[in-house]
Amino acid sequence: METDSGNPSPAMIKSSAKKSRPPPQSSVDTFAVQCNDCFKWRTLATEDEFEEYRSKQSEDPFVCNKREGVTCDTPADIEYDSSRTWVMDKPNIPKTPEGFQRIIVLRKDYSKMDVQYITPDGTRIRAAPGIVTYLKEHSEYSHVSPSDFCFASPKVMSDTVPDHIEKKSPVKKQKKST
Numbered sequence: 033m034e035t036d037s038g039n040p041s042p043a044m045i046k047s048s049a050k051k052s053r054p055p056p057q058s059s060v061d062t063f064a065v066q067c068n069d070c071f072k073w074r075t076l077a078t079e080d081e082f083e084e085y086r087s088k089q090s091e092d093p094f095v096c097n098k099r100e101g102v103t104c105d106t107p108a109d110i111e112y113d114s115s116r117t118w119v120m121d122k123p124n125i126p127k128t129p130e131g132f133q134r135i136i137v138l139r140k141d142y143s144k145m146d147v148q149y150i151t152p153d154g155t156r157i158r159a160a161p162g163i164v165t166y167l168k169e170h171s172e173y174s175h176v177s178p179s180d181f182c183f184a185s186p187k188v189m190s191d192t193v194p195d196h197i198e199k200k201s202p203v204k205k206q207k208k209s210t
């Protein structure tokens with residue numbers, strides 16, 4: 033057990049890909065996978081890598097030594113705690129087809145994340161029927177199937193939601209007045 037006297041500085045990874053169009057805003061800036069053996073979290077440099085692991089989660093779960101130079105003895109890259117808001121993606125979501133982009137946007141009240149796909153021509157699609165229609169209208173993507181897309185939204189881990197965010201409840205709660 034090592035105790036480091038310096039403050040750990042959380043590294044937030046932001047995509048630096050510069051394109052002429054401003055990129056659609058995704059709420060996610062760090063991707064991490066958990067080792068199936070030691071349960072340490074490993075951050076991934078790219079969403080592509082993340083999707084690769086996620087798509088095979090059940091058949092081939094992630095373990096530390098899948099990464100070069102990393103074993104289960106290597107300290108975790110990141111700890112699950114409330115210094116960041118964590119959202120858990122569903123396992124086995126297919127890799128996003130080339131040219132498309134899967135964007136997840138956190139609602140302002142942190143209640144839910146909305147999944148959207150950006151098509152190669154910049155169209156924003158928010159639900160499965162939109163994908164079916166889009167693929168029908170664009171024969172150039174005949175190799176792409178609607179099943180390559182998944183709108184299942186990741187679960188917002190409520191214990192990592194910042195304190196200043198008021199948890200929404202259907203009934204208006206009275207403010208603490210005791």
Ligand SMILES: [Zn+2]
Nearest residue numbers: 067070096104
């Ligand atoms: Zn491990």
